[in-house]
Amino acid sequence: MILFLLAVGLAALSGVPGLFGRDREGRTAAMLMTASAGLGTWAGVRVLLGAPAPALRLPTLALGSQGLLVLDPIAAWFLLPVLLLSACGAWYGVAYWHSPQGSPRWVRLVFGLLTAALAVLVCAAHMWVFLLAWEGMAIAAFLLVITEDRLPETRRAAWIYLVSTHTGTLFLFGAFGLLAGLTGHWDLAAWPRGFAATSQGTLLFLLFLAGFGMKAGAMPLHIWLPPAHAAAPSHVSSLMSGVLIKMGILGLVRLVAWVPDPPLWWGGLVVGLGALSGILGVAFALGQHDLKRLLAYHSIENIGIILLGLGLGLVGKSTGHPALQALGFAGALLHVVNHSLFKGLLFLAAGSVGHATGTRDLEQLGGLGRSMPWTSAAFLGGSWAICGLPPLNGFISEWFIYLGSFRALDLPRWPWSVGILAALALIGALALACFAKAFGTVFLGTPRSAAAAEAHESPRAMLIPMAVLAGACGVIGAFPALIVPGLDRVVATLGPGLPGLAGLTRLPLLTGLALALVLVGLLLVRWLRGGRSTEAVPADLPTWDCGYSQSVPRAQYSASSFADGLVSGARWVLFPKVHAAKVQGLFPRSARFSSHVSDPVLDRTLDPLLRLSVRGLSYLHAIQTGQLPVYLLYVLLTLLFLLIWMVV
Amino acid sequence: MSHTLASTLMNLLLHTLAVLVLPPLIPGLIAKVKAWLAGRSGPPVLQLYYDLAKLARKQAVFSRTTSWVFLAGPVGTVAALLVASLLVPFGHTPAPVSFEGDVILFAYLLGLARFLTVLSALDTGSAFEGMGAAREVSFSALAEPALFFGFAALAKATGSLSLAPMLQAHGMGKVGHLSGPLILILAGWAIVYLAENARMPVDDPNTHLELTMIHEVMVLDHSGRPFALVLYGASLKLVVLGALLVDPLLPRLAQGWLNWLAFLAALGLLAVVVGVVESSTARFRMTKVPQFLLAGVLASAFAFLLLLV
Numbered sequence: 003m004i005l006f007l008l009a010v011g012l013a014a015l016s017g018v019p020g021l022f023g024r025d026r027e028g029r030t031a032a033m034l035m036t037a038s039a040g041l042g043t044w045a046g047v048r049v050l051l052g053a054p055a056p057a058l059r060l061p062t063l064a065l066g067s068q069g070l071l072v073l074d075p076i077a078a079w080f081l082l083p084v085l086l087l088s089a090c091g092a093w094y095g096v097a098y099w100h101s102p103q104g105s106p107r108w109v110r111l112v113f114g115l116l117t118a119a120l121a122v123l124v125c126a127a128h129m130w131v132f133l134l135a136w137e138g139m140a141i142a143a144f145l146l147v148i149t150e151d152r153l154p155e156t157r158r159a160a161w162i163y164l165v166s167t168h169t170g171t172l173f174l175f176g177a178f179g180l181l182a183g184l185t186g187h188w189d190l191a192a193w194p195r196g197f198a199a200t201s202q203g204t205l206l207f208l209l210f211l212a213g214f215g216m217k218a219g220a221m222p223l224h225i226w227l228p229p230a231h232a233a234a235p236s237h238v239s240s241l242m243s244g245v246l247i248k249m250g251i252l253g254l255v256r257l258v259a260w261v262p263d264p265p266l267w268w269g270g271l272v273v274g275l276g277a278l279s280g281i282l283g284v285a286f287a288l289g290q291h292d293l294k295r296l297l298a299y300h301s302i303e304n305i306g307i308i309l310l311g312l313g314l315g316l317v318g319k320s321t322g323h324p325a326l327q328a329l330g331f332a333g334a335l336l337h338v339v340n341h342s343l344f345k346g347l348l349f350l351a352a353g354s355v356g357h358a359t360g361t362r363d364l365e366q367l368g369g370l371g372r373s374m375p376w377t378s379a380a381f382l383g384g385s386w387a388i389c390g391l392p393p394l395n396g397f398i399s400e401w402f403i404y405l406g407s408f409r410a411l412d413l414p415r416w417p418w419s420v421g422i423l424a425a426l427a428l429i430g431a432l433a434l435a436c437f438a439k440a441f442g443t444v445f446l447g448t449p450r451s452a453a454a455a456e457a458h459e460s461p462r463a464m465l466i467p468m469a470v471l472a473g474a475c476g477v478i479g480a481f482p483a484l485i486v487p488g489l490d491r492v493v494a495t496l497g498p499g500l501p502g503l504a505g506l507t508r509l510p511l512l513t514g515l516a517l518a519l520v521l522v523g524l525l526l527v528r529w530l531r532g533g534r535s536t537e538a539v540p541a542d543l544p545t546w547d548c549g550y551s552q553s554v555p556r557a558q559y560s561a562s563s564f565a566d567g568l569v570s571g572a573r574w575v576l577f578p579k580v581h582a583a584k585v586q587g588l589f590p591r592s593a594r595f596s597s598h599v600s601d602p603v604l605d606r607t608l609d610p611l612l613r614l615s616v617r618g619l620s621y622l623h624a625i626q627t628g629q630l631p632v633y634l635l636y637v638l639l640t641l642l643f644l645l646i647w648m649v650v
Numbered sequence: 651m652s653h654t655l656a657s658t659l660m661n662l663l664l665h666t667l668a669v670l671v672l673p674p675l676i677p678g679l680i681a682k683v684k685a686w687l688a689g690r691s692g693p694p695v696l697q698l699y700y701d702l703a704k705l706a707r708k709q710a711v712f713s714r715t716t717s718w719v720f721l722a723g724p725v726g727t728v729a730a731l732l733v734a735s736l737l738v739p740f741g742h743t744p745a746p747v748s749f750e751g752d753v754i755l756f757a758y759l760l761g762l763a764r765f766l767t768v769l770s771a772l773d774t775g776s777a778f779e780g781m782g783a784a785r786e787v788s789f790s791a792l793a794e795p796a797l798f799f800g801f802a803a804l805a806k807a808t809g810s811l812s813l814a815p816m817l818q819a820h821g822m823g824k825v826g827h828l829s830g831p832l833i834l835i836l837a838g839w840a841i842v843y844l845a846e847n848a849r850m851p852v853d854d855p856n857t858h859l860e861l862t863m864i865h866e867v868m869v870l871d872h873s874g875r876p877f878a879l880v881l882y883g884a885s886l887k888l889v890v891l892g893a894l895l896v897d898p899l900l901p902r903l904a905q906g907w908l909n910w911l912a913f914l915a916a917l918g919l920l921a922v923v924v925g926v927v928e929s930s931t932a933r934f935r936m937t938k939v940p941q942f943l944l945a946g947v948l949a950s951a952f953a954f955l956l957l958l959v
Contacts, residue, residue, distance in 0.1 A: 369775070371717045382719070391762040392755060404754045411806045420802045420954055427798035428791065430758070434765050435787035442772030442783070448715055508749035515733055515747065515755065522729040530710075530721060530875050545713035546871050547776040559772070559780020567788035571940060
C-alpha cells in the first residue's frame with residue numbers, strides 16, 4: 003500500500019515544482035509522473051499476479067470495516083491504464099503545448115491531480131472516499147477541459163460537461179445514500195442474496211446505471227462526451243477517453259461484483275444500452291468532420307462494446323452459466339484496457355495532427371502520411387486496433403465477447419444474444435468504414451489546404467508515448483496469453499468459481515496465426531522488392547486517375563463524400579443537414595456544399611426542450627420585482643402556508 | 651497413429667497447394683462460361699496464370715502521391731486471405747487449423763483485407779478510387795451482418811463455433827441436406843459471395859466505366875507485382891468464400907481423395923453458376939445494391955429464426 007500511496011502522492015504533486023518556475027517545460031512533472039506510474043504499476047501487477055490485496059485502514063477513525071482503500075484485482079486492472087496513459091500524456095504534454103491560451107503550468111498541476119483522483123477512485127472501498135475521488139476527478143477534468151476558455155465552444159463544452167457530470171453524481175448520491183440507509187454502513191460491500199430482486203434493489207440498479215452510464219457516456223447519456231473531448235487539449239482528451247469514462251464502467255463492474263444474484267433483465271438492459279451506444283456511436287462518428295469529435299463518438303461506440311460484454315456476463319451470472327460469465331466479463335474488462343491503449347494512442351496522434359496543422363477539420367487535411375510518417379503510422383496502428391482487426395489487441399477482446407454470445411445462443415430463456423452478434427458485426431463493419439475515412443482523409447492522398455501542405459512531424463517527446471501505446475496494442479494482440487493470468491484473477495472476483503480463459507479459448511493458436519500473418523506479409527513484401535529494378539521508372543509520376551493527370555487536391559474524395567453512402571443510408575436516425583446550392587444553367591455560378599450531423603440527444607432533444615422550458619419559466623419574471631419587502635412578503639406567505647399545513 | 655499423421659500432413663500439403671495454385675483457375679472458368687454463353691470463344695481458361703506471370707516480370711509504376719500504404723493493400727489482402735484459408739475446410743477434408751471461434755477470426759481477416767485495400771485506394775488521392783473505396787465499405791456494412799447471421803444459425807444448429815464442424819455437419823442436427831434453414835443461409839451467403847467478389851449484379855469487373863465499378867476501380871493505379879498480388883488475392887477470395895458455399899452441400903465420402911475430387915468439382919460448378927448468373931443478369935444501379943444485400947441479411951436472419959422454433 004505504501005507503494006501505491008507514494009504513487010498517488012507523486013502524481014498529485016507532479017505539477018507543484020512547475021508552479022515555482024523551476025520546471026518550465028514540464029520535464030520534472032513528466033518524470034514524477036513516470037516514477038509514479040512505475041511504482042503504481044509495480045503495486046498493481048503484484049496484485050494481478052496473486053499477491054494479497056493491500057488495504058489502507060484508519061482504525062482510529064472507525065470508518066468502515068474493510069478500510070478506505072483496497073487495491074484488489076479490479077482496482078489493479080483499472081489502475082494500470084490510468085498510470086500508463088497519464089505518464090504518456092505527461093511526456094506528450096512537454097512538447098505539445100502550442101496554444102497561446104491557457105497556462106501550461108496550470109494544466110500540468112491539474113493533470114497530476116486528475117491522475118491522483120483517478121488512482122484513488124479505482125481503489126476506493128468506502129462510499130465517502132469513492133464520492134470524494136469521483137468529485138475530484140470530475141472537477142479536475144472540468145478545469146482541464148476549460149483550458150482554452152477564450153473559445154466560446156470550449157466554454158460551452160465545459161459547461162455541458164460540468165452540468166452532466168453533476169447530474170450523474172446526483173444519481174450516485176441517491177444510490178449511495180439509499181444503500182447506506184438500507185445496510186447501515188458506508189462500506190462498498192457485497193449485497194445480501196435476494197436483495198437485487200427487491201424494489202429497492204431495482205431502484206438502486208437504475209440509479210447506479212444512470213450515474214455510471216452518464217460518466218461512461220452510454221448512448222442517451224453521452225451528451226457531454228463529444229464536445230468535451232474535442233475541446234480539451236489532446237493529452238487530456240486521451241486520458242479522458244482512455245480512462246476517465248472507464249470509471250463509469252468501473253462502477254458497473256463493482257456493482258456486478260457486489261451482487262450475487264442479478265435478475266435476468268439487468269443483463270438484458272445493459273446489453274440493450276450497449277447495442278444502442280455501439281451502433282449509434284459509430285453511426286454518428288461517420289457523420290463527423292472534426293477529427294476529435296469523430297474519435298469521441300468512437301469512445302461511445304467502444305463503451306457500447308464494453309457494455310455488451312458486461313451485459314453478457316450479467317446474463318451468465320443470472321442464468322448460472324460460468325463460461326458465459328467468464329467470456330463476457332473478460333471481454334469487457336480486456337476491452338477497457340484495450341480501448342484505453344488504442345484510443346489514447348488515437349487522441350495523441352490526432353493532437354499531433356492538430357499541433358502540425360492547427361486544424362481538426364478533416365476536409366482541410368490530407369497527405370500527412372508523407373510529412374508525418376510516424377504520426378501516420380501511429381494513427382494507422384490505432385485505427386487497425388480499434389476496428390478489431392487481427393493481429394492487434396482490439397480483436398482479442400471482441401473475440402471473447404463474440405465467443406460468449408455464440409455460446410449464449412443456447413440459453414433457453416434468453417434469445418437476444420444473436421442481437422449481440424449482429425450488433426458487433428455491424429459495429430465492426432461501420433468502424434472499419436469510419437476509420438478508413440478518417441485515416442484516408444487525413445494521412446493519404448494530397449493536402450487539401452496550405453496548412454496541411456506545410457505540416458511537419460512532431461517532436462520526439464510526442465512520438466515516444468505514441469510508440470509505447472502502439473507497442474502495447476501489438477503485444478496484447480499477438481501474445482494474449484501473457485495477460486490471461488491477471489485477467490483471470492479479475493474475472494474471478496466477479497463471480498465465484500469461474501473457469502479460466504486458457505481453458506475456454508485457444509490463445510496460443512491465435513498467436514501462431516498472428517505470427518503467420520506477419521511472416522506471410524514480410525515474405526510478400528520481399529517478393530515485391532525483388533521485382534526488376536524500379537530505378538529505371540521515372541520517380542515523379544502523377545496518379546494515373548484514368549487520364550486526369552492534372553487533378554487538383556480539391557477534387558479528391560472528401561470525408562463527407564466518403565461517408566455519404568452510409569450517412570444517407572442511415573438518415574432516418576442521423577438526420578444529416580445538407581446545405582447545397584442548386585447547380586443550374588450552362589455556366590453555373592460557384593456553389594457551396596456543406597453537410598452536418600448534429601447530436602441526437604443534445605442538439606435535437608435537450609436543446610429545444612431546454613429552450614422551451616426557459617421560455618416557460620420566463621413567465622415567472624413577473625414575481626421577481628427585485629424589491630426587498632416583496633421577497634419578505636414571499637417568506638411570510640410561505641411560512642404561513644407551512645404553519646397551516648402542519649396544523650391541518 | 652503414423653497413418654493419421656501421414657494423412658494429416660498429406661492433407662496439409664494438398665490444402666496449401668490448392669490455395670497457392672488453384673485460385674487463378676476460377677476467374678478463367680467464369681470468363682470462359684461467360685464467353686460461351688455470349689457465343690464467343692473467349693480467353694483461355696489459364697489466362698490469369700499468363701497474366702500473373704507477365705505481371706511478375708513487369709515493372710511497377712508508382713504515383714508521387716502514394717506511400718507505403720499503397721503496397722500494404724495488396725500485401726495485406728493476400729496475407730490475410732492466405733491465413734484465413736487455413737481455417738476453411740475444403741469439402742470434407744479437415745481444415746489445417748481449427749479451433750473454437752475461428753469463425754470470427756476468419757471474418758475479421760476478410761475485414762483486414764478490405765481495410766487495407768480501401769486504404770491503398772485512398773492513398774492515390776484519386777477521386778475514382780475514393781468513390782470505389784466508399785462503395786466498398788458501405789456495402790460491406792450490410793454483407794457483414796449477413797455473414798454473421800449465417801454463422802449464428804450454423805452455430806446454433808451444430809453447437810460449434812469452428813468453421814470445419816459448422817460447414818461439415820452434413821445431415822446433422824437441424825441443418826440437414828437441403829433443409830429450409832440451410833437453403834436460406836446459402837442464399838444469403840450467395841449474395842455475400844457475389845458482392846464480396848465484385849460480381850454481377852453488384853459489380854461488373856469488365857466494365858470500362860470507372861464510375862460504375864466498386865472493386866476494380868480501387869486498384870486502377872496498381873501495376874506490376876503489386877497488381878499481380880491484387881489479381882491473385884481476388885481469385886483466392888473466390889476460392890475461400892466459395893468453400894463456405896459448397897461445403898455444406900457436399901456429401902461425406904469414404905475416401906480422402908474422393909472428398910478432394912468432390913470439392914474441386916463443386917468449386918468448378920460454382921464457377922459455372924457464377925458465370926451463368928453474370929451472363930443472365932444486368933448490373934444493378936448502385937442505389938439498388940443495398941436492397942439486394944439487405945435481402946441477403948434477411949435470408950440468413952430468417953434461417954436463424956427457423957432454427958429457434
